[in-house]
Amino acid sequence: MDDVIPIHARLQRQGKIEVMTTPFYHPILPLIYDSDVAKESFTGLETGERYRYPGDAELQVSKAVRYYQDIFGKKPAGMWPGEGSVSESVLPIFARNSVKWIATDQGIIEKTLSKTLKRDSDGIPLNPELICKPYEYKTLYGPVYILFRDRLLSDRLGFEYAKMSAEDAVENIKNYIYKVKERLPEKCRFILPIILDGENAWENYPNDGKEFFRRLYSFLEEDKSLNTVRVSDYLSGEFNKQTINTLWPGSWINADFTTWIGEDEENLAWTYLARCRKYFDKNSAHLTPKERIKARDLIMKAEGSDWFWWYGKDQESANDSFFDKMFRDTLKKIYKLTGKDYPDYLDIPIIAAKKQNDQSMKGYFKPDLDGIMDVNWDKAGSYQDTSNTGVMKKSDAGVEFVKYTTYGNDLYLFIRSYSEKDLENIYIVSDALKTKIRELEHAIRGRDVEIRIKDGLERFYIEYKEGKRTVKIPESGYIRPDYSVLSSVNIIREFYDKKGDDNGNGKFTYPTNEVFKKGMFDLDYLKIGKDDQYYYFIVSLEDLDNPWNGPAGISTQVVDIIISSSLESSNADPLPAGRNASTRGRWDYFISVEGWKQYMLKKGKHDTARINALKIFKDSVSHQLIIRVDRSYFDTDLRECGFIVGVSGQDGMNETRVRDISKDSSEWLFGGGSDKKIEASYIDILDSGKQSSILDYTKGKVLLPFTF
Known part of the structure; x- marks a missing residue:
């Protein structure tokens, strides 16, 4: 291990490699500069207390530059922002610290320019010039050049080529690079950035990838039309570039920051960090220089x-x-350095273990509002106050448990306290209100209270005081009740699917990771409803668990609804990338929903419009995913149309965002396919009992029939 840095230093001096660095403690630099930037790349994102410390962002970069200089004897020319996270605000910081170039994901430049990197059926870019050049952003301290990686090729090295022979993998790379080269203008110097997490990939290759690397480097060395190049050397010569005056804020994951901010636990952590940082600024004047340096670190x-x-x-x-x-x-140590006690809440885990007595809603009902907990409340969601039970028990005061349910748009609560007196000081807290329960419509019977909140609350928690201690139920985050949005919807079409056929052509098998639960891809039915303004597409799946917390309420599935207004069925009409299937006859509307992205494609005479104005609801009680679309987007009566529904796996690391089907199932791949990516991606489709033959890819291209 002692030789690692000297070897890299020697290779860099010889001009064979370029060593870059990252901000010192690998922060999401734009969020340190100003955490509100997360709302720019994800509209409506809820965050914790604002964290805005541009000086800290500067220090993370400058300290990394100094550390690099101490090791290598010069400043780094390039820097990888942690997780490829960028924003306009942080670019001057790089320039001020002599960083000439940075890199991130193709999604950032696509969002910046409102252009898409289009690909052919093999995934090779059709317009590679979009990412095969550096972009110049001018700051007051000089330009910063930004490279945008080819995500698909990078991910193939990271995740796909390990499953292939070294010979086949390198042949795939050769074909990819040659096609990209053919599609670029001649007589210009272009660069193809391939960027991946190197520490994760090679252990999955046979023999740690040695045979793969030998073949890859031999190919690159022998082909004189291609050159591997250090980015700094490339930028020192003549090169094709484009100047940009703005930059989309985001990371190399989904071109936003939602992996690190936006969920309740994440937001609480940011809030605690913000409070600690503010406290330090106000209470650190008495520290010695040595103590201040330690606290800043x-x-x-x-x-x-x-x-x-x-x-x-x-x-x-x-x-x-x-x-x-x-x-x-770590936060406690900062408080202690100032000589003050840290806040009590830092003793409470941010990650709250799920309690055995907590449960989600199992049904809707309308309580009588009489203060009596009848049997209907067994269907309600519930939380128990575990901070005052068992070894944590401090007194016979406060709240014993909370139950909640909804009926229509109204929210109902049943709260049991330890005594009627405790009901005086219990609050309901949400984004819109903080009020005592006695100020709401309620019925009290002894130590129990039943409450109705007209028009409901999207999220809330219960709060009360026990001495100087503030108690929350739940301990972290919010209670988020389910509401049925279908109370005034008229159902106009219904289609039912066979249960237990979530195996594609009869041979597909689930990935082996435990998040893929039995029934997740098992389609039950499609219902179409309408009211005066909207159509509602109601899809029922056997399991709607959301293990990765997709904002739309799902995270493992992709649900496609394909609509045709024509009975003609002679022509094949290809579906969007990743599905590997066509419809039997023309499709007019294509609706696709997954946890993070939802859209509808509408075919016109000459082009296809993309419509993003879809509203997604998840009804956990009824296992329904509800897609609401304004009726004005449709030019036909859906009562006369044919429908296809397909359920695939979602894969945020795949360019198509659809999970691949391989020959053998593995932790993250479905099994039962061919390893050639010729099978349709659908694990279950809406059909009349012929699914296995419809999805049989061995007979040729899969054609999906419409059900009228």
Whole structure:
């Protein structure tokens, strides 16, 4: 290990490699500069207390540059922003610290220019010039050049080529690069950025990828029309570039920051960090220079990205609670350095373990509002106040449990306290209100109270005081009740699918990771409803669990609804990329819904319009995914149309966002396919019992029939 840095230093001096660095403690730099930037790339995102410390962002970069200079004897020319996270605000920081170039994902330049990197059926870019050049952003301190990686080719090296022979993998790369080269203008110097997490990939290759690398480097060395190049060397010569005056804020994951901010646990962590940072500014004047440096270093550590990576449901490890404790312990040390006690809430885990007595709603009903907990309340969602039970029990005061349900748009609560007197000081807190329960419509019977909140609350928690201690139920986050949006909807069409046929052509098998639960891709029915303004597409799946906390309420599935107004069925009409299927006859509307992206394609005479104005609801009680679309977008009566419904796996790391089907199932891939990506992606379709033959890819291109 002692030779690692000297070897890299020698290779860099010889001009064979270029070593770059990252901001010192690997923060999401734009969020340190101003956490509100997350709302620019994800409209409506809810965040914790605002964290805005441009000076800290500067320090993370300058300290990394100094550390690099101490090791290599010069400043770094390039820097990888943690997780490829960029924004306009942080670009001058790089320039001020002599960083000439940075890199991120293709999604950022696509969003910046409102252009799409189009690909052919093999995934090779049709307009590669979009990403095969650096972009110049001019600051007061000089230009910063930005490279945008080819996501698909990078991900193939990271995840796909390990499953292939070294010979086939390198042949695939050769074909890819040659096609890109053919599609670029001649007599210009272009660069194809391939960027991936190197520490994750090679252990999955046979023999740590040695044979793969030998063949790859031999190809690159022998082909004189191609050159591997250090980015700094490329920028020092003549090159094709484009100047941009703006930059979309985001990371290399979904071109936003939602992996690190936006979920309840993440937001609470940002709030605790913000409070600690403000406290330090107000209470650190008496510290010695040595103590101040130590405290500043702890703050920089707490700003690192990995704490926030493990909070929330979108990323999990076997040690989330350990990371949680380390984060809170880091904040405690900052308070202790000032000679003050840290806040009590830092002793409470941000990641709250699910309690055995907590449950989600199992049904809707309208309580009588009489203060009596009848049997209907057994169907309600519930939370128990575990802070005052067992070894945590401090007194016979406060709240014992909370139950909640909805009926129509109204929210109903049943709260049992330890005494009637406790009911005087219990609050309901939401984004819109904080009010005592006695100020709401209610009925009290002894120590029990039943409450109705007209028009409901999207999220809320219960709060009361026990001495000086503030108690919340739940301990972290909010209670989020389910509401049925279909109370005034008229159902106009119904289609039912066979249960238990979530196996595609009869041979498909689920990925082996435990998040893929039995029934997740098992379609039950499609119903179409309408009211005066909207159409409602109601899809029922056997399991609507949301293990990665997709904002739309799902995260493992992609649901496609394809609509045709024509009975003609002689022509094949290809579906969008990733589906590997066509419809039997023309399709007019294509609706696709997954946890993070939802859209509708509408075919016209000469072009296809993309409509993003879809509203998604999840009814966990009825296992329904409800897609609401304004009726004005449709030029036909849906009562006369044919329908196809297909359920695929969602894969945010795949360019098509659809999970691949392989020959053998593995942790993240479906099995039962061919390894040639010729099978349709659908694990279940709406059909009349012929699904296995319809999805049999061995007989040729899969053609999906419409059901009228």
